[in-house]
Amino acid sequence: MTRRLLGLGAFALAAAALATLPAAAQTLDKIKQRGVIVVGSKADYKPFGFRDPSGKIVGFEPDMAADVAKKLGVKLELEAVVSSNRMQFLQQGKIDLMIATMNDKPDRRQVVGIIEPLYYASGVNVLAAKKAGLKTWEQLKGKKVCGIQGAWYNKPVAEKYGADFISFKGQAEVETALLQGNCIGWVYDDTAFAERLADAKWKDYEMSLPTIMEEPWGLAVRLEEREGPWGKFMSDMIKEWHRTGRLIELEKKWKIPASAYLKKMHEEAKKAKS
Secondary structure, X not given: OHHHHHHHHHHHHHHHHHHHHHHHHOHHHHHHHHOXXXXXXXXXXXXXXXXXXXXXXXXXXXXXXXXXXXXXXXXXXXXXXOOOOHHHHHHOOOOOEEOOOOEOOOOHHHOEEEOOOOOEEEEEEEEEEHHHOOOOHHHHOOOEEEEEOOOOOHHHHHHHXXXXXXEEOOHHHHHHHHHOOOOOEXXXXXXXXXXXXXXXXXXXXXXXXXXEEEEEEOOEEEHHHOOOHHHHHHHHHHHHHHHHOHHHHHHHHOOOOOOHHHHHHHHHHHHHHO
């Protein structure tokens, strides 16, 4: 009897294991059967993902998502995400793929399946009034600077350069504080400042410091799918984007300053293919 129970237990475990495998393996099939791929994208991070006057989500990353949909021969549905929910949406199955300005971090690799190669990179810089005359990061010592709550670089910038952070929940609040002179500058991703500096509203501001703490961005699938067919499909897609220079084209389309990271990845991908 004991041997029989053990046998039944082993069978049940094996059956359970087999039942979980197709979920990850069939993502591509599910997307094709549905005829739609749902991609999580930022809707408040111009020009990487934002809403146009009609309310449609557009930008650098939505264009990447459109490329994926075209490759699969399905329709694209974009789901607006923010930093606080993008990984949860992926875990919960609300989205099939996440392309949402996410830095590649070890702790995040424990939660979602970040796909290699990585597709972009950003660093940390300061948007400050020209009259502040910032030339070095050391000039931030003892000065009030604006930031976003929870940004991973707030603490190291404060510790290394002595900046006194005033943190806000969102970008709109930071902009208001900066324009009202409540801080000497805004410490944030350098990619977020490119669009603002092209706007006449910010003509009296500049990004004059060298970018620091450059970190690559990774798109993601569910953690269990990283090594499966869906993860491999997206890895091949990213390699092709780098090889063909497609991401450099999108950078130009959205008037984003040329990225040294994309240039390097393009050259490496071309060499790997030859």
